[in-house]
Amino acid sequence: MSRPVLTLVFVLFWVAMVALMYWGWRGRAKRQRDRIGQLPAVPDVLGAQLIAPSSGLYVGSTIAPSWQDRIAVGDLGFRATCDLSRYEKGVLLERDGAAAIWIPQESIRAIRTERGLAGKVMSKDAVLVIRWELPTGTEIDTGFRGDDKSVYPIWVNGEKA
Numbered sequence: 001m002s003r004p005v006l007t008l009v010f011v012l013f014w015v016a017m018v019a020l021m022y023w024g025w026r027g028r029a030k031r032q033r034d035r036i037g038q039l040p041a042v043p044d045v046l047g048a049q050l051i052a053p054s055s056g057l058y059v060g061s062t063i064a065p066s067w068q069d070r071i072a073v074g075d076l077g078f079r080a081t082c083d084l085s086r087y088e089k090g091v092l093l094e095r096d097g098a099a100a101i102w103i104p105q106e107s108i109r110a111i112r113t114e115r116g117l118a119g120k121v122m123s124k125d126a127v128l129v130i131r132w133e134l135p136t137g138t139e140i141d142t143g144f145r146g147d148d149k150s151v152y153p154i155w156v157n158g159e160k161a
Contacts, residue, residue, distance in 0.1 A: 029072035035063070036073040037136040042102040047088025054151050058082040058095050059143035060118030064131055070118045071140065075099060077118075084128075084144050086155070091130060093144065101142065107132040109139060111155050117143035128152055 001009075061076045063069045070077050080095040091103040109132055113125035128144045146152065 025072050025077075028070075029074075029077075032063070032071060032073050035136060035138045036071060036076070036140075037134060037138075039074075039076075039099075040102050040104050040107070040135065042092065042100050043089060046090070046092065049085060049087055051086035051151070051154055053083040053085040053094075054144075054146045054148060055081070055083055056144055056146035056148075058093055058098075058101075059127055059145050061101075061140050061142045062118050064139040064141050067114065067117050067141065076101075082144070084146070093142070103130060103132045103142065107134070109133060111158075113152055113156060114143070117141060125149075125152065128155055 082095040093101040
């Protein structure tokens with residue numbers, strides 16, 4: 001087989017694999033759409049700030065309790081740099097290039113640290129994970145990898161900053 005033909009075969013194979021991955025991602029989003037529903041909107045009044053903003057990486061969100069069942073609905077499945085802060089009425093993730101995520105205080109079920117989430121594995125206690133309940137009743141885990149991990153105990157233990 002000549003080099004140009006072989007190159008063309010590999011390019012076509014690569015394009016087919018990318019198309020299949022895209023098709024799979026769209027199928028996952030379609031299957032999850034009803035379970036995820038509409039996310040809570042960021043309220044006009046957040047209340048007093050309890051924990052100052054921390055910069056880091058939004059790792060993703062998964063359907064609890066699976067740490068690998070990444071949510072593909074909307075832009076929840078895409079990593080983004082973000083700032084995480086806590087207010088009296090809830091938690092705010094302000095993501096760069098994506099919609100902000102508002103987690104109402106009454107929806108929070110647990111805050112803990114984990115080794116990984118959404119297919120991203122790191123060192124021990126490297127990801128801050130917030131388990132919360134969506135308006136549809138589905139519980140999800142939202143992951144944040146902070147630039148400064150010294151703030152994690154404040155989040156996990158509920159201390160005020």
